[in-house]
Amino acid sequence: MTRRGRGSTGPGRPSSLPPNDYEAPAPVRKGVGGSLVVDFHGDDGRRATYEVGELPLPGWHALLAEALALRIGPSGGIRTLAGARGSWRALGSWARFLERTFPSPDVPEELTRAHVDAFHTRADASPRTRYSDMLEMRLQFEDSHLEGRLPAEAWDAFNRRLPRPRSVAIGGYSSGELDRLTAAARADTSRIVRRIRAGEQLVRQLAEDAGQVEPQRRELAQTLAATGEVPLLEFGLDLRQRRAELASHLFLTWRDMAPLMALLALATERNAETLKELPAKHRTLEDRAVELVVVKRRRGAKKWFETVTWEIGPKERELHTPGGLYLLLLELTARSREICGSSLAFCIWRNGIKNRNEHFAPFETALNDGGQIAMSQWAATRSKPVLADPPPAAKTKKNHAEKPNGESDEEPARTGPTPLKVTFNKIKTSVEARRTKQLGGHLPSSAKSNTAQTLFTNYLEPDETTREWAEEVITEALADAEQAAWDAHATAVGRRGEPTVIPDAESPEQLEDAGLPAQTARDLADGALDTAWTACEDYEHHPETGAPCGDSFLACFHCGNCLVTRTHLPKLLGLLNGLGTLRERMSEDAWWKRYGPAWAAVRHDILSKFTPAEVDKVRQQPLPDALLDLVEAPWEQP
Structure with missing residues (x-):
């Protein structure tokens, strides 16, 4: 079987088959x-x-x-x-x-x-x-x-049912923490790039004009450029540290992996496993993007590999775009990759002993780094540590003396700044939450390397900042919907007049004293004018058309012919309960569009005319049916 790859099969070219004496190995x-x-x-x-x-x-x-x-x-x-x-x-x-x-x-x-x-x-x-x-x-x-x-x-x-043990949810970083982490990773990666490019410049100067190279650096440049090996120097307590400093002029080391991988995770929005197995093989698309095949584990058989396209961006923005950062990684590891011959992007120098292969691909045989990528330690020990947000102000014990004005004598406990705990899981959660927020919370559009269900369950739901953001979005959306319903009610009232609410009158005499005509007061007291939830003063003459009214009973709350007294309170509260039940069975958009104006009118324009004690007293009694079947056909009800 020598034919391989795309184009090896097709019409008239059958698939390659093993020899006749081939036997599959026994399991x-x-x-x-x-x-x-x-x-x-x-x-x-x-x-x-x-x-x-x-x-x-x-x-x-x-x-x-x-x-x-x-x-x-x-x-x-x-x-x-x-x-x-x-x-x-x-x-x-x-x-x-x-x-x-x-x-x-x-x-x-x-x-x-x-x-x-x-x-x-x-x-x-x-x-x-x-x-x-x-x-x-x-x-x-x-x-x-x-x-x-x-x-x-x-x-x-x-075959028993195995309940999964509860796990502690891993949330992401706050916006401030994520910004500080990104800035730190970008700053340290920039220093790594300047260091290695300076070493490359030294080697080029040696090749072009050795006389321009300082004598004390010429021997080091010749050794590194010729063999890729770091000289063993004289023995001493700081031998390993000095060799690592010498190697860092041209090669990526373990010490560089934490900020570089953190920035890769932030820029590419991929998990650590995928980043560790980034291939060196890629294709450049018109100097605008790179195309490569990445590995996404745990996706089922034959679904491991995914072709991604990453933007390169301008040269001065290479630390901000995933494609630019990927090409920069290949540049930093080019010499080590050439020496060790690996096909992976990550090839570094390790501080070994004599006759040991010091250039290697750390994730070629296994993804476990053995604790070498200490991201939290890097964040805590850099010259400007990456700090976590201060915890909520803790309270000290009360002093024995109490202030005369009754104010609390508690003071916030002072705590020092805490270094940020940096893990790939928290970075992944944070970037997933950030992308979801940028796309307005639409999960199908936000899902990038996982399904929408996995995105919500594993990344968004455990993240406290995402929950707070979602609560704010929902609160704002509900406020906007309620305001839109109130505006619709106000517009209708402006055309048809405002309902008449008489909270303190029930008898014909009281209603007549409130300003109603004598005959209308008697009919209202007797219930002759009652509709579904209120009463109508003159259904024969619509306020806008002058013709008999044919509107839905829900439109009564925006009409000048509407009359409301204390006797209508039970029906109105029953209506609100029915609308609340429908709200649980319908989408928010449909509910607000169909019932929102009536709900806003009852809650804010009618019930506000009664005292809270009156409303609570009626709520404690059995309420009548909502009678919503009078305004909606049964086949149209949700």
């Missing part, structure tokens, strides 16, 4: 001494070998090896080396736990429900570890190829 093979071995080949090229024969309980080895091979093999759900290590760890925990039980199940047929229950509730592991181990072993044993290999009662114990 489980025998190693040294007959031990069962399972090999893992990840989608990212990383490999591992796991010897099941090293585990206790030999009677379980065949089942455990087959289960592990199905889980981490080509058709399994585990595609990363970290995932394979997790599966192997859970398998080892399972075997070692069963060995300690009494009686110990020497073969799978002896496994009981009690063994599974004890594994799930063991005291030597945290709740999160017990949950993940139980879930992993269930996934390993549930493959159809292993059906029936465990006793029914044991498998029934595995």
